[in-house]
Amino acid sequence: MxxxxxxxxxxxxxxxxxxxxxxxxxxxxxxxxxxxxxxxxxxxxxxxxxxxxxxxxxxxxxxxxxxxxxxxxxxxxxxxxxxxxxxxxxxxxxxxxxxxxxxxHKPWGSLTGVRPTKMLRDLSEVYGKKEALRRMREEYDVSEKKLQLAQRICDTQSEILKTICLEKDIDLYMGIPFCTSRCAYCSFYAATTTKDGQKEKHYVDALLKELEMLAPVISRYHVRSIYIGGGTPSALSEEELQRVLQAVTPYAKDAEFTVEAGRPDTITRQKLSIIKQAGVERISINPQTTCPQTLPIIGRKHSVEAFFEAARLAKEFNFKAINMDLIAGLPGEGTKQLVQSVMDCILLEPQNITVHSLAIKKGSKFGMENRQQFASPKETEEMLDRARELLEQYGYQPYYMYRQKYMAGNMENTGYTKEGSACIYNVDIMEEAVSILALGSGAACKRVLPGEKKIERFIGLKDIPSYIERVQEMAEKKIALFGEG
Ligand code: SF4
CATH class of the missing domain: 3.30.160 (Double Stranded RNA Binding Domain)
Structure with missing residues (x-):
């Protein structure tokens, strides 16, 4: 106490x-x-x-x-x-x-914020790179290893951030808060998909209504990227998935276009075909681990083979980039298991691999039950170091990073990419570099004001029935945030 x-x-x-x-x-x-x-x-x-x-x-x-x-x-x-x-x-x-x-001493010293790379960039703008690094090292006690990582990521991101026009650009986010089952580490507000699909249908109706209401706002901007996230967008039925994609495709033109197809058990040839035909160029297929014993512990109802199968199927569609998410520090796992998972992903040749550190959040099953044995901070650090070495050996470089509360070892999540395949949306959102117009329940809108670099925010209602009922009000608040035009 x-x-x-x-x-x-x-x-x-x-x-x-x-x-x-x-x-x-x-x-x-x-x-x-x-x-x-x-x-x-x-x-x-x-x-x-x-x-x-x-x-x-x-x-x-x-x-x-x-x-x-x-x-x-x-x-x-x-x-x-x-x-x-x-x-x-x-x-x-x-x-x-x-x-x-x-x-x-902790690897990130006294830093507990979400965006260390943004902090380094902001400090560099004011004091220059050398002084920014000195401050982070000497004032905030950040270790040399983490400083080097943050610096490398800032360097990789600079090309992407250079292309932003704050007055004109926005990213468009659409949230699909449904999953086939609940992962034990998840505190995200997502509902389980229903047998008759009615709940999902009503949600998509509301989402498309919101999109329609926001059309005049969107048309005033250049859409830099579209990201359909969740939840698990591919958990929707083919029909609902198609409705969402058809509605948003007119805004895709020259935008980067991503759909999270996170859970392997939601991926079918038909859904991949719908996604591909809509012009989507990037998808995620997230195993989290390829250790078969771990999947039931984390509440995943698919096998490791289902992940390999989904990944092989997705490759047939020649997406520009496939991302695979892994988590370091899952119960019962150590460096050996994480290295195996990383290697299994590398052999599938995705363009992006993201390595998260397990966060034990209050609202998650792990957080509430407090029954599992988790890796120590030292073990987590070793796991992340080994994963990084392996990924770099196979030509992946770190390109975005963020941290969360209650993370194992107070570490970080790092996205890795093959050269030229970095996801613009991931960089934009983590660096808070551009305005994001976010639609759907619980979606977080940010308006980055040019000049002042001030950010105004609005977070929509998380509860799905409330969102559906008050979608008009949600859209009006977002219209007000982005100005009437
Ligand atoms: S798939 Fe993602 S959003 Fe859905 S329960 Fe698992 S962690 Fe949460």
């Missing part, structure tokens, strides 16, 4: 993220005084216009460790910039206090 005593309670969630790097706790109560339990105390103060933080750790009422972090930076009287600086200071102080106490 750890509690928190702080005078910067507005950064409670951020400080707790740092504490959770060292303690396996979900809830961290805020208290008003030090009692006899484990404690983290943070204190913010200013010193001649610069900001400082102290962080201390107590056990049984005794102070075990304390550090003071003085950034030396002057507060700028800019509300947003100062808030950000104070938050980072609090996080760094807590991280250093706990790292010193446990004699343990």
């Amino acid at each position: 750890v509690s928190l005593l702080t005078n910067t309670q507005q950064y409670y969630a951020d400080i707790c993220d740092e504490i959770r790097l060292f303690f396996t706790v979900r809830k961290i109560p805020v208290v008003q005084e030090i009692s006899r339990q484990g404690f983290c105390v943070t204190h913010y103060f200013t010193k001649q216009y610069t900001y400082c933080h102290t962080a201390a750790l107590y056990y049984n009422g005794e102070k075990q460790q304390e550090i003071c972090y003085d950034s030396g930076e002057v507060l700028q009287n800019n509300l947003l910039a100062d808030k950000r600086a104070i938050k980072h200071g609090a996080k760094i102080a807590v991280y250093r206090c706990l790292a010193n106490y446990f004699l343990q």
Whole structure:
């Protein structure tokens, strides 16, 4: 049990993220005084216009460790910039206090955010690349290995990001929140497909209505990429899948066009044919693992052979790119199993392979049951290192990356690509580089405002019946976000 005593309670969630790097706790109560339990105390103060933080750790009422972090930076009287600086200071102080106490540094240091590459790029724009790297290394304590990875990814992405015109470009996302069964690690709001398909049909009706309402907005922009994601879009019946694709195809013209066909047990020759005929050039087929013992544990109802079969079938259709997702750190798996899964995918010659680190999310079966044995942070790091070495050996290079809360070893998810096959949408969304008009339940719209680099957001209703009922209102909110034109 750890509690928190702080005078910067507005950064409670951020400080707790740092504490959770060292303690396996979900809830961290805020208290008003030090009692006899484990404690983290943070204190913010200013010193001649610069900001400082102290962080201390107590056990049984005794102070075990304390550090003071003085950034030396002057507060700028800019509300947003100062808030950000104070938050980072609090996080760094807590991280250093706990790292010193446990004699343990984390690969990403005090960074707990989703987008380390975006952070590196933003810092580079302000201070130059060398200073940005120094800050990440010395201020945020990011390890040299992770810095090199982030730097390589930024270099690979630069060609893709160069082509963006913020005033004109958008990415178009359509969400299909249905799956054939629930994966044990998933906390995404997705419904299980129904026998009579009525629920899916009503959803597609609403989605197409939303698309129609948003047509005037879309026509004002150049659609840079279309991404049909989920859930599992290929879990729809052939008829519903065709309706979605037919409706969105007029916007495809010169756009990159991707459909997630994630679950191998949803893939048929007929569905692949519908996808191909709609002009889709990229699909995902995601085994997560090729270890047969693991599939039932993670709630997958297909065999490993079904994955190989789906991958072979998809190759017949000559898509420009096929992606395969894997997860490091699944229960009972170690480096040997992950290496085998990576090698099995490599031999199928997909253009992209994405290696995730397992995240134990609150809303997932794994998170709720807390019964499985998971790999240690050190093992996860070794798994990811081995996967990277192997992929690089076979000509794949890392091209996008993101992190999530509650990830094994506080590591990262990395997408790898063969040269020239990087997915534009993945780069755009992870770097928040361009506006995304997202349709469907729970879909997250972002409008990146040119010039200010400010991002305005709107997240639609997650609950499918509520989305269907209030689709008009959802579309109106998105029209308002993107301006009436
Ligand atoms: S296929 Fe994806 S969205 Fe569906 S349950 Fe599994 S992880 Fe969740």
